[in-house]
Amino acid sequence: MKKHNFYAGPSILSEYTIKNTAAAVENFAGTGLSLMEVSHRSREFVAVMDEARALVRELLDVPESHDVIFLGGGASLQFCMVPYNILNKKAAYLDSGTWASKAIKEAKIFGEVEVVASSKDRNYSYIPKHYTISPEAEYFHITTNNTIFGTELHHLPDVPVPLVSDMSSDIFARPVDVSRFDVIYAGAQKNLAPSGVAVVIVRRDALGRVERPIPSMLDYRIHVNSGSMYNTPPVVPVYAALQTLKWYKELGGIAVIRQKNIEKATILYDEIDRNRLFTGTAAVEDRSLMNVCFVMNEEYRTLESSFNEYASARGIVGIKGHRSVGGFRASIYNAMPKSSVETLVEAMKSFEQTV
Numbered sequence: 001m002k003k004h005n006f007y008a009g010p011s012i013l014s015e016y017t018i019k020n021t022a023a024a025v026e027n028f029a030g031t032g033l034s035l036m037e038v039s040h041r042s043r044e045f046v047a048v049m050d051e052a053r054a055l056v057r058e059l060l061d062v063p064e065s066h067d068v069i070f071l072g073g074g075a076s077l078q079f080c081m082v083p084y085n086i087l088n089k090k091a092a093y094l095d096s097g098t099w100a101s102k103a104i105k106e107a108k109i110f111g112e113v114e115v116v117a118s119s120k121d122r123n124y125s126y127i128p129k130h131y132t133i134s135p136e137a138e139y140f141h142i143t144t145n146n147t148i149f150g151t152e153l154h155h156l157p158d159v160p161v162p163l164v165s166d167m168s169s170d171i172f173a174r175p176v177d178v179s180r181f182d183v184i185y186a187g188a189q190k191n192l193a194p195s196g197v198a199v200v201i202v203r204r205d206a207l208g209r210v211e212r213p214i215p216s217m218l219d220y221r222i223h224v225n226s227g228s229m230y231n232t233p234p235v236v237p238v239y240a241a242l243q244t245l246k247w248y249k250e251l252g253g254i255a256v257i258r259q260k261n262i263e264k265a266t267i268l269y270d271e272i273d274r275n276r277l278f279t280g281t282a283a284v285e286d287r288s289l290m291n292v293c294f295v296m297n298e299e300y301r302t303l304e305s306s307f308n309e310y311a312s313a314r315g316i317v318g319i320k321g322h323r324s325v326g327g328f329r330a331s332i333y334n335a336m337p338k339s340s341v342e343t344l345v346e347a348m349k350s351f352e353q354t355v
């Protein structure tokens, strides 16, 4: 039976990515060797790294002022790497979810952190909107998509300081004005590749301003200057990332992908709003196009596990909600075909008939 993969992360990858990566694990670029056993300094792998960085640049229209690097350690390492490299005295943070609060915790080690607003009061079910940023803040950290709670910033905030964003679960899902950011970072395992690597876009001018010494592996400048080859990079995830990026380009680029994402999310939210069994958990205006969170209405709550089984009998995998929200979460990243979303919607409709 075909599986419809709604896992939040690691999550669905395109067939193109999986097939090409599997082939390279067997025989990489005609070398007769596995991708896993070839020097990262080989001509063939250096070409992979260079092309992956160039494609990130092309797809997101990254300006000359910024560099693109691939780093190990996932998004969580960036929670400390960002302040280590660019927080001198004070930074502003938006507390919009679990990941944001983890970023805040790390930043506090390095300087004064002003949490300008939080949506914790209502279990992070909305994006806080009315706040002011003091001009002394060196940057304003946001999480553009809150993977766990299914909320998304649909507009970049209008603030007088550079932005820094955790885009782990919405990078490449929509066009972004990179020039407004000092740093953009994203763990790969939502919209790009298997886990083990993060893509980081950093403004060169923002670096070298802090007083503290920075250990080499945590210093963005070291990685920028070595073309992401300071140490052995995670070669298989980087190779897979390149395949996904090529696939994105073939699809027509990020603006085209965004349209498909809107279409997919609309089909699912429309059903949640129509179906008498279900309710969405995120504020309607902040609903994420990537992670769709919903629960069963109070009177049907005991049916949640039955629906889970009903769905899994139809090949639908990974829709159980995060423990901090409960219910269901359907992650519909770029690689998720519309037909899989339709399969879920059909299951919701036919389950409703049985109740």
Ligand SMILES: *Cc1c(COP(=O)(O)O)cnc(C)c1O
Pocket: 009, 073, 074, 075, 076, 077, 099, 143, 145, 146, 147, 166, 167, 168, 169, 187, 188, 190, 195
């Ligand atoms: C998944 C996720 C993370 C954590 O990523 P790791 O690579 O596991 O460190 C951080 N932020 C967001 C928004 C995420 O979705």
